[in-house]
Amino acid sequence: MDRLIFLTLDGLSRGAVYAAFALALVLIWRAARVVNFAQGAMAVAAAYVAYSVTAATGSYWLGFLAALAAGLLLGAVVDRVVMRHVNHASPLNPVIVALELVLLIQAVLGMIYGSQFRPAEVPFSRSAFTVGGLTVLSPYDLFVFAAVGVVVSALAWIFARTAVGLRMRAAAFAPEVSRLLGVNVGGMLTLGWALASGVGALAAMLVIPTELGLHPHAMDLVFVSAFTAAVVGGLDSPPGAVVGGLAVGLLLSYVSGYAGSDLTPLAVLVLLLAVLLVRPGGLFSTVAARRV
Amino acid sequence: MSELGGLLVVRGLSAGYGAAPVLHDVDLTVAPGSISAVVGANGAGKTTLLRAVSGMLRPLAGRIELAGEDLRGTPVEQLVRRGMAHVPEGRGVIGELSVDENLRLGGLWRRDRADAARALDEVYQLFEPLARRRRHLGHQLSGGERQMLALGRALVGRPRLLLLDEPSLGLAPRVVAQIMALLRQLRDRTGLAVLLVEQNVRSALSVADQGVVMSLGRVAATAPAAELRDDADLRHAYLGF
Structure with missing residues (x-):
């Protein structure tokens, strides 16, 4: 029982990060109909910015803020400089361009920082509290929950309640009509990329210290898990991404806890396949609503 | 350059998709506070005309002016700020x-x-x-x-000018009549000008001040709506009733 509780809490903590990363994928999918395969590499680049800023200033939090800012900026730049100019005639084109971007970003990071693992700092202790003999969450886990919770709530508020959120949704659903109504659709697209990339940077900042450390490929496996989470939830559904992220986090935690961590990559792929076979639109798909 | 009294002035407009133009040398003037109905068979270029006026389709040639201002090069999203609203085909x-x-x-x-x-x-x-x-x-x-x-x-x-593409499509006659009555009311009360594209020629001409008959991408006739309603030859030739 103790082990189950521990694995559940640990899985939710990892799942929160997957949820954030999956949400970033969903944001771009909804806005641009592109699965951003470069998101892992972009997020790692932002984390390296944090590394440099923290190394120069000695402050974790300055580095943290710098990573978020770098993420936002990088998203906007990738949209304006690269993705905007990709011909969407074939859905494969943006995928190939995104994969090229991965190679480019990872190569540049390797040239600047080298390809050894660099330890990533944490702002709070990672040793878990013990409550009545039961090992539960660490302060860092709580920080992860809080950070993801704040970002998810903020995004939900922006999209549901603000004028710019309404513009972004309208631009994503009906770009031509939105332009007729005075919406700067291109600007909304760039903003969507920036927000998504900022969320991706946050996820990288949260997850990298819990793994081997900072490395140009540090987000590769996280990307696979988050992509699975996004597909599980339905690429069109932000709530689906959050639920999918938590579900994938739990699954991986249980598999690794009860069956051995070697099996986790396999478990992710099995889950991805199962969802694609049974319900390709994802569990929260809104395909029925869009078909109208 | 713009003629006196025209809120929307279109001169020599050609537009289309790809290389082959759909519209050829179209002239059109919509006076402020008036309703102009563009009528004609399917494929006459009515929707293309609206799309070109609102900038969704880049004209191949010609001039479009709104209240004396040239609209060439104005991005679509700026047109609402100039006072033009476009309710597109399918309503959007x-x-x-x-x-x-x-x-x-x-x-x-x-x-x-x-x-x-x-x-x-x-x-x-x-x-x-x-x-x-x-x-x-x-x-x-x-x-x-x-x-x-x-x-x-x-x-x-x-808006000062409303572009309306087939508002009657798929609606019951009673609802169509309500919408036409509303357009007349808006024109009289707020001075709204309307460029109305319609397949439903009778109801469009019943509410319009000016009728523009299009055929194969050209303007075949422009006349007061009442005259068009009464001109049997024109009706037979272009409108099929």
Whole structure:
């Protein structure tokens, strides 16, 4: 029982990060109909910015803020400089361009920082509290929950309640009509990329210290898990991404806890396949609503 | 350059998709506070004309002026700020957004937030059924309600010129009559000018001041609507009744 509780809490903590990363994928999918395969590499680049800023200033939090800012900026730049100019005639084109971007970003990071693992700092202790003999969450886990919770709530508020959120949704659903109504659709697209990339940077900042450390490929496996989470939830559904992220986090935690961590990559792929076979639109798909 | 009395002046307009033009050398003038009905068979270029006027389609040649200002090179999203609203073919109701969100979208560009809110209230008063369904999603509405929503959304921006593409499509005759009556009312009360594209020639000419007959991408005739209604030869030749 103790082990189950521990694995559940640990899985939710990892799942929160997957949820954030999956949400970033969903944001771009909804806005641009592109699965951003470069998101892992972009997020790692932002984390390296944090590394440099923290190394120069000695402050974790300055580095943290710098990573978020770098993420936002990088998203906007990738949209304006690269993705905007990709011909969407074939859905494969943006995928190939995104994969090229991965190679480019990872190569540049390797040239600047080298390809050894660099330890990533944490702002709070990672040793878990013990409550009545039961090992539960660490302060860092709580920080992860809080950070993801704040970002998810903020995004939900922006999209549901603000004028710019309404513009972004309208631009994503009906770009031509939105332009007729005075919406700067291109600007909304760039903003969507920036927000998504900022969320991706946050996820990288949260997850990298819990793994081997900072490395140009540090987000590769996280990307696979988050992509699975996004597909599980339905690429069109932000709530689906959050639920999918938590579900994938739990699954991986249980598999690794009860069956051995070697099996986790396999478990992710099995889950991805199962969802694609049974319900390709994802569990929260809104395909029925869009078909109208 | 612009003629006296024209809110919208189109001269020598050619436009189309790809290399082959659909519109050839179209001339058109819409006076302020008047309704112009563009009628003609399927494929006459009526929708293309509206798309070219609102900038969704880049003209191959010709001049389009709104209140004396050349619209060439004006991005589509700037046209609402010049006072032009375009309710496109199929109405353009965003099914994933609620009635209220669709309507508010029509006034988001406006700096005068207070007046945008007033305009929204007015639209709700004008279209009672929409007020009862504020929270419903666009795709849950009936055809008539969607047309109200599309029209209402355009009116929230307080346009001077309204481009309206086939408002009668798929609607019951009673609803069509209501919409035509509403257009007349808006023209008389607010001085709105309307460029109305219609397959439903009778109801369009019944409400219009000016009729423009299009055929194969050209303007075949321009005349007061009453004259067109009474000109049997023209009706037989181009309108089929």
